[in-house]
Amino acid sequence: MKAWRELYALLPRVIDFIPRATEGDGVDITRVLALVVVGKGACDAKNLPMLEELAKLLGGTIGCSRRVVESGLLPYTRQVGQTGRTVVPKLYIGVAVSGAVQHLVGMQGADKIIAINTDRQAPLVQIADYALIGDYLEIVPRLIKGLEERIKNFKGSKK
Amino acid sequence: MLPSIMLFAVVFVAAIALFGWSCFKRFRLVALGRAENRCDNVGKRIWSMLLYPFTQLCTITWRYPFGFNHAVLFWCFIVLLIANAEFLLNGLFPAYISISYLPDGAYFTLAFIFDIVSIIALLAVLLAVIRRLAFPPANIVARSRDAFVILSLIAGLMIAFFGMHASHIAHGTERAAAYMPVSSLVAGWFSGVSAEGLVVSAGVFWWIHAIVLLSFLNYLPYSKHIHILTAIPSCFVRSLEKINSQTREEFKKGNVFGVGQVERFTWKDLLDSYSCTECGRCSDVCPATFTGKPLNPRLVIHDIKANLLKNGPLVASNREAVLPLIGGDVEGSISEEVIWECTTCGACVEVCPVFIEHFPKIIDMRRDLVEMHARFPEELLGFFENMEQRSNPWGIAPAERTKWAAEIDVKPFEAGKTEYLFFVGCAGAFDARNRRTTLALAKILDAAGVSWGILGKDELCCGDSLRRLGNEFVFERIVKENIKMFTERGVNKIISHCPHCYSTLKNDYDQYDVELEVIHHTELINNLIGEGKLNLDRAEDLGKMVFHDSCYLGRHNDIYEAPRKALVSAIGHAPTEMKRHHKIGFCCGAGGGRMWMKNRVGKRIDMARVEEALKEDPETICVCCPYCMTMFVDGLKDENADDRVQVLDLAEIVVRALK
Known part of the structure; x- marks a missing residue:
């Protein structure tokens, strides 16, 4: 009996219960160094794996804009912007993100901003460090291929 | 007959006494409110x-x-x-x-x-x-x-x-x-x-x-x-002025701010809760209720009454209240999510037959949540920080405020030389779409020969959202900084194209020691047209034009006709009205600080208004507010109608009509 009481006293006490602590899929995009952010123009379940692959190669994860969350493709925990999370990654790649000020406010602290967009006049393109103007469906696979080769060559180098 | 009179006299006196006592019991609770x-x-x-x-x-x-x-x-x-x-x-x-x-x-x-x-x-x-x-x-x-x-x-x-x-x-x-x-x-x-x-x-x-x-x-x-x-x-005891402002707080140590308990309301607020006839007109016109949010103005007033009846007698005899005003899911307690859903559009106040003032009570409760408990939706944390540190809601570097004017010639406001300060506002300076409105207005002002200048990167936010969200502390700081700047630079007359800046500078700043003459760009454009200072052709190819009344322009400041008259001059005919227009115009959903908040429950208010607009089959929607602009642009995109319907500010339409 005494042993049970002693055991009980050793168990941790719950002092607070925070619901939704692992809301969505438990990923905290504010702590990631590289973000590939999916915009409405790339809001396609079919192509999401490709973008996730890109993010993985960069050592980062996927984020998205408000519209993508509202369409149901990704959970709210992935939202970058005024009503979502504020992120400060070292590398931000916006894929088909227009970059209205409501989104910009969530990522303007990023070190390097790369925009992939067909619209040259998109606000994100205007403020990006580098912009790739074209269809992401053509650009992203080439990026992935290029990164994979770099990684392979780096691993292979025995200098 | 004699016993009958005696009997009746007894009954009568008893009834009157009982009635008097019931009234006393109820109305003495109203006296608990602040003066x-x-x-x-x-x-x-x-x-x-x-x-x-x-x-x-x-x-x-x-x-x-x-x-x-x-x-x-x-x-x-x-x-x-x-x-x-x-x-x-x-x-x-x-x-x-x-x-x-x-x-x-x-x-x-x-x-x-x-x-x-x-x-x-x-x-x-x-x-x-x-x-x-x-x-x-x-x-x-x-x-x-x-x-x-x-x-x-x-x-x-x-x-x-x-x-x-x-x-x-x-x-x-x-x-x-x-x-x-x-x-x-x-x-x-x-x-x-x-x-x-x-x-x-x-x-x-x-x-x-x-x-x-x-x-x-x-x-x-x-x-x-x-x-x-x-x-x-x-x-x-109704409000003789429009309800477009809130009272100031006195920031002294030891003061209580906002309304966290029912007796912190004024006696007029408490009387309002008794006056409610439960007619439901406020709920009928409320954009939040319409889109399925938990906010229902009639129930807010009802809850205040229920809370007063429950807690009042206790408070009156110096005992502890038992029913929290804010937080519960029971009758007589208003949940926090209800309080944050309000857009302060003022439709509730407009239609109430007994002059109840609904949304100021909600703002009072927001003040309690923000100033006494720092409890507010998480997405407002970024907003408040940005306002405090960068004096704009997006936290963008103030130096970027003049980016909109990069390609044109703008003069800074000079005391004695410039007549009008063009108060660009945060949206007009930082938001890509709204920058086009700013440019259009600049063009119009130049075409009409108006003497105007800007504050440039020294401009600060007017503070509207802060006040409507209950963050009176930061609001007061920003107001005082703005007034100091206006006074130092000799600013008396201000032009604004944002109804929120307009209303705040005109009505809220009035509570501080400053004399400002504020004019909204729709009024100014209408005046300039009337004075013959703008040469207008008819703006062609805009198709069927639908007009949207902004809450802070119409209901809050009674500006309904100026933009319509200006439109008539610009396109040659009156615009089509939506079903809900003028005094019962339907909010775009961004007011009351909701622009900075996430839509948690129900339909998005801007979607509801866009649907209403699309029912008229428009080709162009005319707005006069950067919030409404953003809401309509977003809403049309989400309705997949942005390829056949365009949204233009009145200034942009008038520019197209300029010879």
Whole structure:
């Protein structure tokens, strides 16, 4: 009996219960160094794996804009912007993100901003460090291929 | 007869005493509220008190045609007030007081009027019952016990009236019989009754009338029908100015801010909760209620009343309140999510027949949450920080404020040399889409030869969202910084293209020591056109044009016609109106700080308004506000209509018409 009481006293006490602590899929995009952010123009379940692959190669994860969350493709925990999370990654790649000020406010602290967009006049393109103007469906696979080769060559180098 | 008078006297005194005590119990709770001066400008107030109730202007509107039934019932009630007063006094002093003691002319006239009015009242009650059963309005509990009790009591009163007089007429003791058509008709149904029977029936109906009347009186304080006592005083103490501002806080150590307990409301707020007739018009026009949010203005007022009735007696005797005003999911407690859903559009205040001020109470409660408990939706944390540190909601470097003017020539505002300060505003400076409006307005001002200049990167946010979200502390800081800047630079006249900046600079800044003449760009453009300073051709190829009223322009500041007139000059014809326009224009959803908040429940308000606009099949939607612009652009994109419908600010349309 005494042993049970002693055991009980050793168990941790719950002092607070925070619901939704692992809301969505438990990923905290504010702590990631590289973000590939999916915009409405790339809001396609079919192509999401490709973008996730890109993010993985960069050592980062996927984020998205408000519209993508509202369409149901990704959970709210992935939202970058005024009503979502504020992120400060070292590398931000916006894929088909227009970059209205409501989104910009969530990522303007990023070190390097790369925009992939067909619209040259998109606000994100205007403020990006580098912009790739074209269809992401053509650009992203080439990026992935290029990164994979770099990684392979780096691993292979025995200098 | 003597024992009858004694009995009635006892009943009467008891009923009046009980009524007085019930009223005292209820109304002393209103006195718990904070002080507020609602007795200035007495002449205007007396006029309000006579005009609105007696013409029933507030209840009769096109949108709510059934209000006419209430008007009828009200007018009957006023007339019957005299009849019932006579009835009661006659019961106490039958030898001295009776309308039958008046000369024939007066007596017959009164008898006739009372007779007709009673049947009209009865019919109105019947209509009300049918309406509640067969076509109940949404948004209220139409088939409530309270409603049917009241309607039954009124009906009972009328029926007893006829029973009484019919008995006298059938008995031949009513000399005004010829002037009482309805009672005479009913008397026909008593034809078979003996004379003694008629005496009894007259007595019975008399007592029924007396009991129902006194019961009704005593039921009043416990029902929403108490509004017959509070409605007319409500007209007296109503706000004589538009409700477009809130009161300042006094930031002294030890003060309590906002309203976290019911007794922190002013007495007028608490009286409002009693005055509510539960008509549901506020809920009918509320954009949050319409889109399925938990906010329902009628229930907010109802909860305040319930909370006061529960906590009031405790607080009055210095005991602890038991029901929290904010937080609970029970009647009498307003949940936090309800408080944050409000867009402060003011539609609720606009349609209320008894001049209740709904949304200022919500802002008061927001102040408690923000200033006393730092409890607010998480996405506002970034917003508040940005405002504090960068004086703009997006936290963008202030140096970027002049980016919109990169390709044109803008002058800084110079004291003595420049007439108008063009207050660009945060949206107009930082938001890509709204920058185009700023540029358009700049072009118009130049074309008209207006002397204008800007503050450039020194400009700060006007602080509108801060105040509506309840963060009065940061708001006051920003206001004082702005006023210091305006004074130092000699700014008196300000042009703004944002209704929120306009309203805040005009109405809120008025509470601080500064004289500012603020004009909205729609007013200015309309004036310039009228003065012939703008040469306009007709702007072609904009197609069917639909106009959207901004809440902070229309309802809050009464600017409805200026933009429409300007549009007519620019496109040659009046724009198409949406179903809800002018005073009941539907909010775009961004006001009240909601621009910075996430849509958590229900439909997005901007989607609802866009759908309404699309019903008119427009090719162009004309807006006059950067918030509305953002909401419509976003909404149209999400409706996949952005390829066939464009949104333009009035300034952009006028620019297209410039020769």
